Amino acid sequence: EAGVVQSPRYKIIEKKQPVAFWCNPISGHNTLYWYLQNLGQGPELLIRYENEEAVDDSQLPKDRFSAERLKGVDSTLKIQPAELGDSAVYLCASSFGRETDTQYFGPGTRLTVL
Amino acid sequence: AQRVTQPEKLLSVFKGAPVELKCNYSYSGSPELFWYVQYSRQRLQLLLRHISRESIKGFTADLNKGETSFHLKKPFAQEEDSAMYYCAPTLRGKLIFGQGTELSVKP
Numbered sequence: 001e002a003g004v005v006q007s008p009r010y011k012i013i014e015k016k017q018p019v020a021f022w023c024n025p026i027s028g029h030n031t032l033y034w035y036l037q038n039l040g041q042g043p044e045l046l047i048r049y050e051n052e053e054a055v056d057d058s059q060l061p062k063d064r065f066s067a068e069r070l071k072g073v074d075s076t077l078k079i080q081p082a083e084l085g086d087s088a089v090y091l092c093a094s095s096f097g098r099e100t101d102t103q104y105f106g107p108g109t110r111l112t113v114l
Numbered sequence: 115a116q117r118v119t120q121p122e123k124l125l126s127v128f129k130g131a132p133v134e135l136k137c138n139y140s141y142s143g144s145p146e147l148f149w150y151v152q153y154s155r156q157r158l159q160l161l162l163r164h165i166s167r168e169s170i171k172g173f174t175a176d177l178n179k180g181e182t183s184f185h186l187k188k189p190f191a192q193e194e195d196s197a198m199y200y201c202a203p204t205l206r207g208k209l210i211f212g213q214g215t216e217l218s219v220k221p
Contacts, residue, residue, distance in 0.1 A: 003157070040123075042200050042211030043158070056208060091158065100146050100165050103209060105158040 004106035006092050012112045018080035021109045025073070025094030032069060033103060034077050035091040043091055049075065050097055079111075087113045116141050120201055120212035127191050128220050135186040135215045137201030145203035147184045149175055150211070152198040161186075161199070171195070191219045 005024040013019050025032050031050050035043035046065065048056040051072040060067065064083070069075040079086055089110050093103040117140040127133050139145065147164040162170040164177050164184065175186045184201060196219045201212040 040213070042118075042202075042214050043209075044211070045208060048208065093158075100163065100204075102160045102163075107157055 004092055004094055004104055006090075006106035006109055008109055009107060010110050010112075012114065013082055014114050015084055016081040018078065019082050019111060020079075021077045021090050021092075021111075023075045023077070023092030023106060025075075025092070026104055029094035029096055029104070030072070031095045031097035031101075032075050033093040033095075034067060034075070035093065037089040037091055037108070039088070046077070082111075082113045084113050087111055116203075116205065116210055118201055118203060118210050118212040120199075120215045122215045123213070124216045124218065126218045126220065129193055130190050133188050133191045133195070133217065133219075135199050135201075135217065137184045137186065137212060139182050139184065139201070139203045139210075141182070141203055141205060143205055145205045147175070147177060148202045148204060148209070149173070149184075149186050150200045150202055152200070154197070158200070191217075193219045193221055195219050 007022050033048050034046040036046050037043045045059055047054055047060045047067050049069045052069055065079055067077045089108040091108045092106040095101040095103045119138045121136050149161040150158050151161040152158045173188045175184055177184050198214045198216050200214045202209045
């Protein structure tokens, strides 16, 4: 089992450009999470999906960020346009979805906006 | 507001010394409590959860509801324990991570 897969692992773009991140969760996991981790901070939840439904997107900056999980499996997080302050690590995680379930994290995508 | 505080950014101990990583939380309701760990060049992963009452890699965590704390302890630190540790209460499925404590165990 490869675990949670994320791509790309690294991305460097210029400000105002669009960028997209992809995540494939562990097979059978209904719940998928996107987190933002700034340097020296813990991860912060951006959005949580249960199957195809975004059940918590309260922390997602909707003016520039969007996400989708069309078939309830893999997911894409997009930023358009990117700003300098978006430089961070974007983490994807998945779980079976119950509150006490372990969340399994991917390796993350390190985004640098120049 | 829900808040998690890990007061130490860096904790440095010698091998064989006891270690305690502090975590205080401010929550309405009764959250489930977790510790996650990230070793160098590895993914963030679960270390232990309060509900399991288990000891993982010699670590235990005691919940003190009166003090709203969930400190992580190990009686004898090992060099391989060097990592970033995150306290993470969860409420209604939402993990709230602390800022993390970097544990450095020196030989």
